[in-house]
Amino acid sequence: MALAKRIIPCLDVDNGRVVKGVKFENIRDAGDPVEIARRYDEQGADEITFLDITASVDNRDTTLHTVERMASQVFIPLTVGGGVRTVQDIRNLLNAGADKVSINTAAVFNPEFVGEAAQRFGSQCIVVAIDAKKVSAPGETPRWEIFTHGGRKPTGLDAVAWAKKMEDLGAGEILLTSMDQDGVKSGYDLGVTRAISEALGIPVIASGGVGNLQHLADGILEGKADAVLAASIFHFGEYTVPEAKAFMAARGIVVR
């Protein structure tokens, strides 16, 4: 009897459409996020993460409308992130049906916002998304830094210390994307995942760079993550959620 490790498909959404494209069985889906979320829900996904990647002011209403439709049809937890900057942004997303809201850049520029959000809405619905990149040279003691703007701008902030600070301010969960791995499909950066997961008392979701099912298992077994997030391996039909669960279960990981 133990808490199951979670598998979380992630949808990158631009103006109401999933941008990376999704392929289920033989259907290539240009990407209605609600339809896609429903299929992951049917497959037994443990949560859905919805990242509004453009998050420009003019498509806010599209995002809220999409979240509302999704929350009416998908009865598993839904995390929404992208461009969350104010208490009102959070309120709007929660009212639309999001269970958790992910704060990214705004936390870097205004850490107190995380504290304010947790006070107002409760830690259980405040996720802080962290983009970390290794900055130490090979052979040095490993060190990771927080980056913004899609991994282009270093902040000088130590990733482990920053994650701890987010926990202290009231974050209920950390969504950790290891930037140097993202999209490369060589797996999560297990070093930073483990360093942060072991330093914190709140759950950590590993994200970035998943290319196969072994990477998911490694995120849990080596990275000590509480949940694993992936996009393209599920979208393009390389693997299904049940296949991922069977693979992890065979390696002794408790899954739902």
Next chain:
Amino acid sequence: MQTVAVIDYGMGNLHSVGKALEHVGAGRVLITSDEKTIREADRIVFPGVGAIRDCMAEIRRLGFDRLVREVSVDRPFLGICVGMQALMERSEENGGIDCIGLFPGQVRFFGKNLHEDGEHLKVPHMGWNEVRQAIDHPLWHAIPEAGRFYFVHSYYVEAGNPRQVVGRGHYGKDFAAALADGSRFATQFHPEKSHTHGLQLLQNFAAWDGRW
């Protein structure tokens, strides 16, 4: 058509629970803070998220502590998450808060140093965990023993009357995952977020006559 009132006391998102009830055909779902509407409803759902101090402050301000006590006696009543915790006598969250006291027992913190089998357990207890069915309650109909439900909480219910614990959870320690007493049922997990088992429980609630 029967009506299900979801009590709204201004604390968080009731959209999901409303939609889940509609999805299982529970009847006309009214998300409301209107006392008359609540009193006239056939069934009542009492949700809750966030910190207990803010929840109890709003519940008291609106007179819902008294209302909940009255309307939960004679019709099916379902408390969810902080809605369940608010039904206990007292919570140790926010330095100690008196709650409604429909069920004997306390709400306690999991603690920062929760360990099991050498593993440090993260708090909040967030994710899918098993619920052991202590008795054959109508709300467990068609739900497998030790089925997994979605939890997200840092505080847990320590029941004062073990016979009211109809669902047992375990996370570093045993806790009450579900309580029942007459027409009252309460869950620490979120049925509206617990996929097929959760929807089944809501469907069972919609069909329940309030007796067991």
